[in-house]
Amino acid sequence: MILPGATLGMLGGGQLGRMFTTAAQIMGYNVIVLDPDTNSPAGVIADQHICAKYTDEAALSQLAEQCDAITTEFENIPAATLAFLEAKTIVHPSSQALSSTQNRITEKQFIAALGIPVAPFVAIRSTSDIDNIGTSIQFPAIIKVANFGYDGKGQVVCHTIDDVYTAFRNLDQVECVLEQRINLEREVSTVLARSQTGEINNFPVAENVHVNGILHTTTVPSIISDQQVQTAIQMADKIADALGYVGVMAVEFFASKEGDLLVNEIAPRPHNSGHFTLDACPTSQFEQQVRMLCGLPSGNCELSSAVVMVNLLGDVWGDSQPNWDTLLARPENHLHLYGKKEARPGRKMGHYNVLAATTAQANDIALQTFEALQAS
Ligand code: ATP
Numbered sequence: 001m002i003l004p005g006a007t008l009g010m011l012g013g014g015q016l017g018r019m020f021t022t023a024a025q026i027m028g029y030n031v032i033v034l035d036p037d038t039n040s041p042a043g044v045i046a047d048q049h050i051c052a053k054y055t056d057e058a059a060l061s062q063l064a065e066q067c068d069a070i071t072t073e074f075e076n077i078p079a080a081t082l083a084f085l086e087a088k089t090i091v092h093p094s095s096q097a098l099s100s101t102q103n104r105i106t107e108k109q110f111i112a113a114l115g116i117p118v119a120p121f122v123a124i125r126s127t128s129d130i131d132n133i134g135t136s137i138q139f140p141a142i143i144k145v146a147n148f149g150y151d152g153k154g155q156v157v158c159h160t161i162d163d164v165y166t167a168f169r170n171l172d173q174v175e176c177v178l179e180q181r182i183n184l185e186r187e188v189s190t191v192l193a194r195s196q197t198g199e200i201n202n203f204p205v206a207e208n209v210h211v212n213g214i215l216h217t218t219t220v221p222s223i224i225s226d227q228q229v230q231t232a233i234q235m236a237d238k239i240a241d242a243l244g245y246v247g248v249m250a251v252e253f254f255a256s257k258e259g260d261l262l263v264n265e266i267a268p269r270p271h272n273s274g275h276f277t278l279d280a281c282p283t284s285q286f287e288q289q290v291r292m293l294c295g296l297p298s299g300n301c302e303l304s305s306a307v308v309m310v311n312l313l314g315d316v317w318g319d320s321q322p323n324w325d326t327l328l329a330r331p332e333n334h335l336h337l338y339g340k341k342e343a344r345p346g347r348k349m350g351h352y353n354v355l356a357a358t359t360a361q362a363n364d365i366a367l368q369t370f371e372a373l374q375a376s
């Protein structure tokens, strides 16, 4: 066990790294963040910020020397970076687990090979792959870049095969996946923590609403059936076991109108849809990340209250600060801001959790608050 007083390394300085840093510091750990941005949300609150690229071997060596264990908040850290660090100190998740989730094609193949359903898909690496699609995919479909996509970026909806050729060209013919668009009843996700000895603890399954491909709200408990909850947890745990995963990870699911549950994707880190755990569970996903990294026992992942989480994107700012007074006037609301100076449209600036006796009540307060935030 790595005990308080030790130093933990975090690759990536975004909001997920910041909330990990806070959780670790509360528990008495020191945190060193490595991120190339001088002003990163996690870097500014860490005990130390190493401002360097993820490929800078001198900086990585320094991090490894100073840290008892290292983790990440960002799936696009080069797997070679983690492999380099693994040779020097404790690193979770492993470079191998991370690399299995970095490319949408290998990720989907890996999940499908476990017998877990995913949306019908084909890899598109050249226009001849488009020539050969045939009837394997029904339209509408979505073409997605295979690497480095997030928040719906690098995705285009296609209604015909001609749309696919056009979109592939507009995406500079980088490696892509074409995926059938699922008739969504709803979307859910689950965040889990898996220990070095393979013990898994799941947070409750959460229900997510996306707007323009970006998460807008998470509601817990979800109204999906108990049986679907069990199925989702079994699938997520099977994936974590197959990856030999150590740490916190999330699995996103599509629940189709036809009643199927399909895995959308894996996130090898805490997840935006797990932010409700900061206020609605005894142990947050970030404390779990600290616990798994340090080989501590799992915390308590049960739900203490019905909750709605609302994301605050830069769009809410407009020309001025949102009306924080109205949000803070309601004791049900819990505000989390990430310390980002510049509010750009689509940029995740913060979130708030609304705790109430029922999800219906939490949702009413969440909506009223959201409207009041933007009223000028
Ligand atoms: P993030 O990193 O924020 O999860 P991402 O860029 O990896 O986003 P996806 O999870 O692939 O994006 O897609 C974002 C959202 O777009 C999904 O949550 C869903 O609402 C919608 N979407 C994506 N693929 C499909 C699909 N095949 N059928 C129906 N809806 C889809």
Ligand code: MG
Binding pocket: 252, 264, 265
């Ligand atoms: Mg997603």
